[in-house]
Amino acid sequence: MSDKASNWPMAVSALALAFTVLSFWYMNWRRGKLHIGNIQHFGAGKALEGNEDKKNVVVIKLPLILFNTGARPLVVESLQLVSNSIDSLSVLSFERVDDQITMTSQSQQEITGDYFFIPVLIKPNEVVKGNFVFEARNSAFDFSQSKYSFNLEAQVSGRRGWRKVKNIELDFTKATDIELFNLNEFFSVFPYRINECA
Numbered sequence: 001m002s003d004k005a006s007n008w009p010m011a012v013s014a015l016a017l018a019f020t021v022l023s024f025w026y027m028n029w030r031r032g033k034l035h036i037g038n039i040q041h042f043g044a045g046k047a048l049e050g051n052e053d054k055k056n057v058v059v060i061k062l063p064l065i066l067f068n069t070g071a072r073p074l075v076v077e078s079l080q081l082v083s084n085s086i087d088s089l090s091v092l093s094f095e096r097v098d099d100q101i102t103m104t105s106q107s108q109q110e111i112t113g114d115y116f117f118i119p120v121l122i123k124p125n126e127v128v129k130g131n132f133v134f135e136a137r138n139s140a141f142d143f144s145q146s147k148y149s150f151n152l153e154a155q156v157s158g159r160r161g162w163r164k165v166k167n168i169e170l171d172f173t174k175a176t177d178i179e180l181f182n183l184n185e186f187f188s189v190f191p192y193r194i195n196e197c198a
Contacts, residue, residue, distance in 0.1 A: 032070025032124065034154055036166040038192075039063065043101050044143065044170060045187030047135075056139035059187060060092055062152075062168065063101055065129045068122040075157035077119045081134045081168065084149040089141050092134035092150075094118060101131045102189055119157075143183040147171045 042062050046055035060081060068074045081092040096113035113133065122128050148170045153162040171193045175183070182188045 032068040032072050032074040034074055034165055035067050035069055037065030041189055041191055043189045046184050054139050058136045058138050058141055060134045061101055062132050064132045067127045071124050074122045075119050077155040080153050081150040082153055089136055089138055092136040095133045095135045097130035097132055145173055145175055147173055
């Protein structure tokens with residue numbers, strides 16, 4: 001038997017071992033990556049906190065679907081919205097997860113919020129969803145007939161700093177006068193009008 005023929009069993013065994021190790025790593029050790037699903041609607045508006053005369057809290061509510069594509073669990077420690085287009089409104093911090101996206105000051109319906117939703121553990125191939133509320137204290141800012149661009153950023157355990165996980169654009173360019181009034185005095189829900197850039 002030639003040397004080439006005698007080496008075939010060793011080569012096949014080595015390939016089988018490599019395939020087994022790689023498969024085991026992929027199914028058990030592969031680091032998870034946080035993905036955010038597409039958004040169909042969002043809420044935005046202003047709220048009043050403290051003894052101010054003018055609405056001084058900017059509120060953006062995003063119904064988010066978070067999923068982990070890896071083989072290891074992910075712990076999402078926090079989320080934030082960072083503006084790309086508004087100098088006076090740099091960061092909206094995560095506040096809570098509400099049980100509903102709708103919220104108006106005229107409604108008698110009480111919205112309950114989970115202020116301890118994050119940190120959240122997302123197991124491999126698991127999906128977590130909620131109405132994530134982001135807020136910034138800023139009495140000078142008012143919404144206008146504009147398009148606002150934000151980066152949704154996450155802090156994930158085991159990774160340093162904030163990482164961009166999704167680009168969010170809120171389009172009010174076609175908002176009517178009454179919609180703008182409601183935005184700056186109350187809270188409104190809008191369809192997500194543009195193609196998303198993940």
